[in-house]
Amino acid sequence: MDKLRQDKPRVTAAKLLLVEDDPALLELLEYRFQNEGYDVRATPDGDEAMVMAAEDVPDLVILDWMVDGTSGIEVCRRLRRDKTTAHVPIIMLTAREAEDDRIRGLDTGADDYITKPFSPRELMARVGAVMRRIRPALAGETVEVGDIALDPVAHKVTRRGKTLQLGPTEYRLLKFFMESPGRVFSRTQLLDGVWGTGSDIELRTVDVHIRRLRKAIEMPNAKDPIRTVRSAGYAFEA
Amino acid sequence: MDKLRQDKPRVTAAKLLLVEDDPALLELLEYRFQNEGYDVRATPDGDEAMVMAAEDVPDLVILDWMVDGTSGIEVCRRLRRDKTTAHVPIIMLTAREAEDDRIRGLDTGADDYITKPFSPRELMARVGAVMRRIRPALAGETVEVGDIALDPVAHKVTRRGKTLQLGPTEYRLLKFFMESPGRVFSRTQLLDGVWGTGSDIELRTVDVHIRRLRKAIEMPNAKDPIRTVRSAGYAFEA
DNA sequence: CCGCGGCGTCACAATGCTGTCGCGAGTTTG
């Protein structure tokens, strides 16, 4: 949490870029976020969004899946490709519920996603969650902790050169851990960070996935990098 | 619903009292601070805030200028008047920009003051600043006393570079001590601070945990940093 | 329609923490 604070002790408000083709929703969100003290810039057009993002790099992008001009997913990709915007958090909005959309959305680098219809409050909460998460690992850069390397682009994890076989959840969990090595996360924080803010999951489920992750990354003669902190949570470290 | 997913009451977390009459903002802030690891209690009502503050003295109060019931400024005054809450830092929120309001706010004893609209991030930053000033360890900063260092983020304690193996209670006890080096705490104070105000524990139990902590941090050629003050309590010092 | 892989929950086992006791060595009180 402290890494977040020291990141940019800016006095000005956090800058939000809002991309949404529904005029009514756009205006509503713009109003609400402005009311919350955010510095909001809004547009219904994907192309224009790219321009705005280039002109003034936002702290967070809220992006509709389907927008005029360049599609949301394409905007997402391009933002990730540009060095200056590569690590800017993105929250995707989508009307679709198809699972592969979610996967693709997260794949292209979105940090979170919300299915319409959603309550503004929920969106605000997720914005809060994302803002809180400044990732030391810039999207697209492989992260290395100890003898484990994670390549977010290739979606691949290797240990000592050998590729590890991880399930989707295990991958996200590991990635979340590796972005903040050594830091202890409570089960609740893990649930928020890995499963998403709105999920209603048993706390103990985290334990099970920790175990699965441990099993997936275990190697002979290698120490378990996941440290259990009794009555506090788990931490990942070399 | 989210409350159900709370980890068990963290005695070690900083306690925040949030008083804000706008439900949306209240919820947003509550959520964000909870995710920062704070132990948050929130209410839209000034009178209720007084009760909550009296029941369980918070480490910091975030107070809206205008709230239901007793006004924010009045709450502020009363908190200052009560001995138990007199020194608790207060951050005021207000929509007004009039200079005299600000003066009055600081006059009544608020430590800091933010004008709406503000970015949550800015508020978090200020809270962080205040917490660092009051209780560094609760703000996520490593604390060092003598040759012992405690890192609250990693949940780790080292002495002369070597990592110490502490149980949950030992950790909390040590952390509590290290926040106020040299100060003597009675068993009752330790019980309140480490176990929580409501706990119904034998006083002698503290002795046992002191012993366990001593054993856990002992090293050859190193002085025991815990000083027994006969018929008074214990103190931690270099 | 069926099999498969992944996921969330459970129940149970395995640790290892915890709060109390009791005893004994010092210390203070009278």
Add this chain to the structure above:
DNA sequence: CAAACTCGCGACAGCATTGTGACGCCGCGG
């Protein structure tokens, strides 16, 4: 000097937390 206190210490039964294997569900791909 004995009684009264205070504190260190080892033991322990109970309990809280975590590890683990199994099970059923669900969406996807034959």
